[in-house]
Amino acid sequence: xxxxxxxxxxxxxxxxxxxxxxxxxxxxxxxxxxxxxxxxxxxxxxxxxxxxxxxxxxxxxxxxxxxxxxxxxxxxxxxxxxxxxxxxxxxxxxxxxxxxxxxxxxxxxxxxxxxxxxxxxxxxxxxxxxxxxxxxxx
Numbered sequence: 001x002x003x004x005x006x007x008x009x010x011x012x013x014x015x016x017x018x019x020x021x022x023x024x025x026x027x028x029x030x031x032x033x034x035x036x037x038x039x040x041x042x043x044x045x046x047x048x049x050x051x052x053x054x055x056x057x058x059x060x061x062x063x064x065x066x067x068x069x070x071x072x073x074x075x076x077x078x079x080x081x082x083x084x085x086x087x088x089x090x091x092x093x094x095x096x097x098x099x100x101x102x103x104x105x106x107x108x109x110x111x112x113x114x115x116x117x118x119x120x121x122x123x124x125x126x127x128x129x130x131x132x133x134x135x136x137x138x
Contacts, residue, residue: 031092033119034126035099037081039112045081052083055114059102060095068098082117089121 037045037055052075060068071094074086087095096119104113120126 028089028121030086031089031095031119031121032076032123032126033085033087033092033095033099034117035083035085035114036117037083037112038115039110041110047078047081047083049075049078052078052085052114055102055105055112056085056095056099058105059098059114062103063098063101064094068094071095084126092119092121095119 035052037047037051039045053073056073057069060071060073064071071087071091073095076084076086096116099114099116102114104111106112118126
């Protein structure tokens with residue numbers, strides 16, 4: 001029984017909630033990497049899309065030759081010294097190995113290296129992790 005003025009969902013044949021759509025993605029077509037440009041300099045660094053593409057291509061070429069250089073790398077975002085890229089899912093381990101092994105290059109007398117901060121098959125798992133290092137270092 002309901003009190004006066006309340007609506008009973010069961011009497012009206014309505015449920016409180018219902019599922020509109022369910023979708024399960026078993027094999028995502030893309031993987032993602034978050035990287036940071038590191039140098040010995042104390043001045044702030046600014047990356048642009050062309051630099052990111054150039055550094056990634058150099059790392060892939062150094063480790064895997066022409067076949068590595070041919071890997072498609074999409075730059076999603078550059079912000080200051082950080083960047084986010086997208087690669088085919090099956091190439092993520094190859095990409096991360098190349099970036100990790102890359103010795104970097106010297107520009108204006110200073111070595112510049114891309115440091116891999118995180119990589120994942122799901123971009124959503126990487127979102128929100130920004131700032132965790134500051135939390136544990138303070």
